[in-house]
Structure formats: structure tokens, C-alpha cells
Amino acid sequence: MPADSELTKVGELNPTARILLGPGPSHVPHRVLRALASPTLGHLDPEYLAIMNETRSLLKAVFRTQNELTLAVSGTGSAGMEACVCNLIEPGDEMIVGVNGVFGTRMKDVAERCGATVHAIERPWGEIIEPEAVADSLVKHPNTKVVGLVHAETSTGAHQPIEDISTIVHESGALLLLDAVTSLGGHTLDIDGWQIDACYSGTQKCLSCPPGLAPVTFSDRAAAALDARKTRVQSWYLDMTMVRQYWGEQRVYHHTAPINMTYALRESLRIVLEEGLEPRINRHALNHRALRAGLEALGLNYIPRHSLTTLNAVHIPDGVDDARVRSRLLNEYNIEIGGGLGPFKGKAWRIGLMGASSTKGNVTYVLAALESLLTDEGVSLPAGQALSAANAMYSTN
Ligand SMILES: *Cc1c(COP(=O)(O)O)cnc(C)c1O
Numbered sequence: 001m002p003a004d005s006e007l008t009k010v011g012e013l014n015p016t017a018r019i020l021l022g023p024g025p026s027h028v029p030h031r032v033l034r035a036l037a038s039p040t041l042g043h044l045d046p047e048y049l050a051i052m053n054e055t056r057s058l059l060k061a062v063f064r065t066q067n068e069l070t071l072a073v074s075g076t077g078s079a080g081m082e083a084c085v086c087n088l089i090e091p092g093d094e095m096i097v098g099v100n101g102v103f104g105t106r107m108k109d110v111a112e113r114c115g116a117t118v119h120a121i122e123r124p125w126g127e128i129i130e131p132e133a134v135a136d137s138l139v140k141h142p143n144t145k146v147v148g149l150v151h152a153e154t155s156t157g158a159h160q161p162i163e164d165i166s167t168i169v170h171e172s173g174a175l176l177l178l179d180a181v182t183s184l185g186g187h188t189l190d191i192d193g194w195q196i197d198a199c200y201s202g203t204q205k206c207l208s209c210p211p212g213l214a215p216v217t218f219s220d221r222a223a224a225a226l227d228a229r230k231t232r233v234q235s236w237y238l239d240m241t242m243v244r245q246y247w248g249e250q251r252v253y254h255h256t257a258p259i260n261m262t263y264a265l266r267e268s269l270r271i272v273l274e275e276g277l278e279p280r281i282n283r284h285a286l287n288h289r290a291l292r293a294g295l296e297a298l299g300l301n302y303i304p305r306h307s308l309t310t311l312n313a314v315h316i317p318d319g320v321d322d323a324r325v326r327s328r329l330l331n332e333y334n335i336e337i338g339g340g341l342g343p344f345k346g347k348a349w350r351i352g353l354m355g356a357s358s359t360k361g362n363v364t365y366v367l368a369a370l371e372s373l374l375t376d377e378g379v380s381l382p383a384g385q386a387l388s389a390a391n392a393m394y395s396t397n
Contacts, residue, residue, distance in 0.1 A: 018330075019357075021366055022338040023154045023311060024182070025204035025211055026354035028268075032209050035267035036260050043256045052247060055262055058269035059215050062184065062207075062277070063199065065191035069218040071247040072265055073238065074258050077181040077202025080214025082110050083238040084177055084198045085148070088222060090231045091115030093145045096137050096174075098129035102155035102341050103179055107148050114234050119144070125343055126156045126303040126313070131164040138172040145225070146175045146198075151189065152182035154205075155341045157313030157350065158304040159187070166194050175222055181205055184215065185272050186284045186310040186354055197222040203261070206284070206310055208355030209268035212261040271356075284309040286397050287358045291351065294367040294390035298374055298381060303348060310358070312351040313344070320377045322346045325370075333369040363390055 020027050041048040060070050073083045085107065089095060095116040097108045100123040111118050119141050121133050129149060138144055147169045151160050162178065169176045175197040183189050186206030191199055197219040204211035218226065218240070226240060233239040237255065245252040272280060288309035292302065300314040307313075316322050322339060326349075329335045340348030351366065367386040375381055 016334065019333075019335045019362060019365070021351050021353065021357055021362060022336045023205075023350050023352050024202070024354060026206070026208050026352060026357040028208055028210055029271060029356050031271065032264050032267045035263040036210065038260065038263050040259050043259055044251060044253065048257075048259060048262075049251065051262060051266060052257070055266045055269065056247065058266060058273065059217070062269055062272055063191045063215070063217050064189070064193065064277070065217050065219075067191065067217045067219055069223050069240065069244055071216060071243065072262065073200070073214040073216050073243070074212075074255065075214055075238075076204070076211045077200065077214050078106070079238065080181070080200025080202060080216050081107060081179060082235065083214065083216055083240065084200050084218075085110045085116075085146075086114045086235045086238055087218075087226050087233055087240045088146050088175060088177065088198060089114040089116045090229055092117070094119065094141055094143050096121060096134065096141065096144050096147045098134075098149045098160070099123070100127055100129060100156065100158060101125050101150065101153035103150045103153055103181070104148075107150070107179065111146075111148065116146075126158055126305075128158050128160050128304075128306050129165075131161075131168055134165050135168045138168065138174065142172070144172065144174045146177050148177040148179070150179040152180065152187060152308050152310060154182045154311050154350070156304055156344070157302070157308050157311045159306045159308045161306070162196070163194055166196065170195060175219075175225060182308065182310050182354065185280065186358070187308065188281055191217055191219075195219070203265055203268065205352075206355045207265070207268045207272065208357070209264050210261070212258055213265050215265075284353065284358050286394070287353050287360065287363050288312065289397070290360070290390040290393040291353060291363045291367070293393045294363065294386035295351075295370075297386040297389040298367070298370055299379065300349070300370075303344070310352065310354045312353065313340075313348055314351070316340075316347055316349055317374070317379060320374065320379065322349070325373050325377065328373055328376075329366075329369055333365070335366055335369060337366070360394060
């Protein structure tokens with residue numbers, strides 16, 4: 001029987017439980033996986049509507065915002081990006097985008113597809129966008145409606161400062177849009193305090209939930225811009241004027257929410273708030289400092305001057321085979337790390353310490369594994385130095 005032979009060829013699903021230290025996804029705690037496996041409700045069942053409301057409240061707390069228009073877009077982080085851009089931009093609008101890595105490049109692409117005239121502020125990969133550059137661009141382009149920046153550029157490890165830029169953007173009357181996919185739940189992010197007008201994130205980075213939803217939040221100013229649109233939103237699926245009626249009181253059917261993913265997100269947000277935002281951010285910072293000390297002891301130097309704590313991007317030393325080291329890490333140590341993208345392809349490693357993956361145990365294990373693999377690659381290293389450097393960081397904190 002053909003059906004039987006397919007069944008023989010395709011065995012029962014049994015993926016390996018990897019140690020996820022790449023640019024996302026990060027380790028998903030059992031509590032979140034159990035939530036995902038709970039019975040599927042109807043998407044208009046009163047029980048599910050209550051779960052949606054609870055998820056919104058938790059999202060507001062984690063985003064640190066009172067914004068009414070806060071919800072989870074159906075789709076991954078890129079859907080969040082597209083939702084923010086396409087709801088704020090109408091054809092002919094002007095938008096400034098900071099382009100210093102993959103995700104700024106992607107935001108520019110999305111904005112152009114929405115019909116925006118994009119003024120890119122380009123910087124070499126690994127660098128940040130300075131406040132003066134944003135100020136200059138706003139002087140040159142006074143009709144700018146939206147300024148879009150990436151808070152945590154996962155392709156380069158650069159940590160973009162936001163507060164000063166926010167003041168500059170608001171003085172010009174423009175809206176500030178922030179990509180917080182790799183910062184929400186890992187770095188300080190204060191939507192209301194920093195007056196961010198629109199922000200999107202993803203579930204699989206520092207929230208430690210499987211990929212599939214994109215938390216978004218829009219300030220009252222951004223919601224007013226949405227209400228003032230003269231044209232319909234380019235995307236039917238991501239049109240917040242409709243999606244908000246499903247998440248809001250009206251409960252108007254738009255599309256079926258990914259029910260079980262909402263359960264998972266709800267549980268992952270509860271875990272974030274149980275730990276507390278401040279202690280969680282401090283945990284990410286401490287594990288980053290220890291990893292950094294260890295990596296530098298191995299001769300692995302950081303690419304960005306302003307590094308994220310959630311993503312560590314380092315140069316691969318000359319003579320070391322990128323693919324061989326990463327495949328040995330995966331096959332012999334069960335550890336996933338990321339390779340370089342774009343100009344860093346074959347030249348950089350990206351080690352993520354996001355959410356539940358940011359632990360002392362993981363820092364210790366990956367440093368030990370890298371020391372051994374780099375030694376095999378012919379790098380001469382004094383044994384144990386990386387772990388001593390990391391331990392020194394842990395004992396002084
Ligand atoms: C991962 C990531 C995205 C895209 O998210 P997907 O879930 O892959 O769609 C966007 N921006 C940044 C900064 C990211 O790290």
C-alpha cells in the first residue's frame with residue numbers, strides 16, 4: 001500500500017533537544033511547551049477570549065506600556081515588522097530607516113513595498129546609528145512621517161541607543177518605530193518612558209517561546225495616524241484597523257488566531273514577569289559579561305563596539321573553518337550557534353544568550369566546547385583560560 005510505505009519512510013516525530021545558542025529560537029521551557037499542548041478552544045469561545053485579554057495585559061506589562069493597541073500579530077517577527085510599517089505608511093509617505101545590518105535592510109525593503117520614499121541612514125555593519133545622523137536626516141527631510149530603527153541588530157550584535165533619538169524624532173513631529181525582536185525580555189525596553197510610537201517583537205528570541213507570534217504595540221499617536229489614513233492598509237491580513245476589532249471588545253472575526261500559540265505566549269510572558277524584568281535583564285547582562293570574558297580569552301574578538309547582551313557576534317580567527325566548527329558543535333556537543341550573514345558570511349559567529357538560554361551552565365559549556373574545537377583547528381590556547389575568565393566574572397558579580 002502506498003500509504004503504508006509512506007508511514008514506514010516517515011517515522012514518528014522525534015526532534016533532538018538541542019542547546020539553542022544561536023540568533024533564535026532560544027530554549028523553550030517545558031511550561032511553555034505544556035501550554036502549547038493544551039486543548040484547542042474555538043477562537044471565539046469565551047474562555048479563549050479571556051486568554052486573549054490576559055495575554056494583552058501581560059504584553060503591556062512586558063512592553064512597559066499603557067497602549068490600548070497592544071496585541072500579538074499572527075506570524076513571526078517579520079510579520080510584526082510588516083504590520084507596523086504597512087499600517088503607518090501610505091504610498092508617498094517619507095520614512096527614515098537606519099540601515100546597519102540585515103534587519104534595517106529588511107525594514108527599508110518592506111517600507112518601499114508599502115510605497116514609502118525611504119531615506120536610509122547607512123552605517124557599516126556592526127556600528128550604531130548616532131543621534132546626530134538622525135537629526136541631520138530629519139533636517140534634510142522635514143516631511144518624514146516615520147523613523148524606523150532596530151534596537152537589537154541580531155545580524156551584527158549592535159545595541160542601538162534609543163532615548164536621545166526619541167527626543168529628536170518627536171521634536172520633528174515624526175513617529176518612532178522600533179524593532180525590538182531581540183531586545184524584548186532581554187534588554188531594557190521602556191515603550192512609554194522612551195515614547196516609542198510603534199514597536200514589534202517576536203516570540204522565539206528573548207521570550208523563549210516557539211516562533212509564530214509577533215507582539216506589537218502602537219501609541220495613541222500611532223493609532224491616530226492609523227485612523228487618519230486616506231488609503232486602505234496595503235495588507236489585508238495585517239490591517240490593524242480590522243485586527244484590533246477582533247482583539248478588542250467588538251470581537252469581529254477577521255482571521256482565526258493561532259490559538260495554541262497564544263497559550264504558549266501567555267505562559268512565556270508569565271515566566272518573564274515571575275522572574276521580574278529587572279532581574280531578567282541583569283541575568284542577561286551577567287551571562288554576557290562572563291561569555292565575553294571567556295570568548296576574548298579564546299581570541300574571539302567582538303564585532304560591535306556597543307554589544308548586545310542577548311547576541312554575541314565575534315570574528316572567526318584566520319585559519320579556522322567556520323562550517324566545520326559549527327557542525328562539530330552541533331553533532332558532538334549538541335550546541336547550535338549562528339554563522340554570519342551578508343558581509344559576515346564565513347567570517348563571524350553569533351552566539352545567542354536569549355531568555356531561557358542565558359544561563360551560567362550554557363556559558364560554561366559553550367566555552368569549554370569552543371576551546372576544544374579551536375585547539376583542534378590549530379589555534380594555540382592555554383588550557384582552561386576561557387573558563388577561568390568566565391568564572392572570574394561570575395565571582396566578582
Ligand atoms: C529575528 C529577527 C527578525 C525577524 O523575525 P522572524 O521571526 O525571523 O520573522 C526581525 N528583526 C530582528 C532584529 C530579528 O532578530
